[in-house]
């Protein structure tokens with residue numbers, strides 16, 4: 110639990126403890142305003158496979174990558190921007206290019222699991238512990254329709270699983286303990302009241 114994740118580092122994540130540069134904070138808030146948040150039924154809807162690998166898909170990948178960066182997230186699923194098709198972007202290393210997975214399928218998960226705190230760009234103010242396999246193998250296509258196979262471990266595996274969950278209408282609230290879910294729901298209600 111020392112490490113934090115989110116679509117996240119705190120996976121789709123929470124901002125760092127130190128205050129953000131005001132420009133960065135403004136960009137983040139503008140990005141978050143474009144991301145669907147808890148209570149929006151689209152987040153509970155299963156996305157459909159992508160059929161066409163055309164320029165508009167590639168534009169969408171680029172837009173999602175920018176949005177994820179601006180939101181200071183490490184992953185983003187199309188569902189979170191209201192597009193119900195199976196597309197996700199992620200980047201777990203600052204210097205790496207944004208990776209896009211289209212029609213991703215987790216074809217293998219290792220037996221070893223690890224619990225870690227996750228946040229979600231669609232659930233501001235929530236961090237819950239989620240137990241997930243440490244190693245996964247994922248089959249997908251890239252934005253040109255080429256088949257790709259990824260062996261992922263650790264943070265990368267966690268982010269991919271978090272985003273694939275989004276494509277199935279599953280949220281971290283569904284993957285944590287009853288106690289943590291209760292506490293998270295309380296915080297979400299509080300945030301709603303404050304807004």
Ligand code: ZN
Nearest residue numbers: 116121229230
């Ligand atoms: Zn998320």
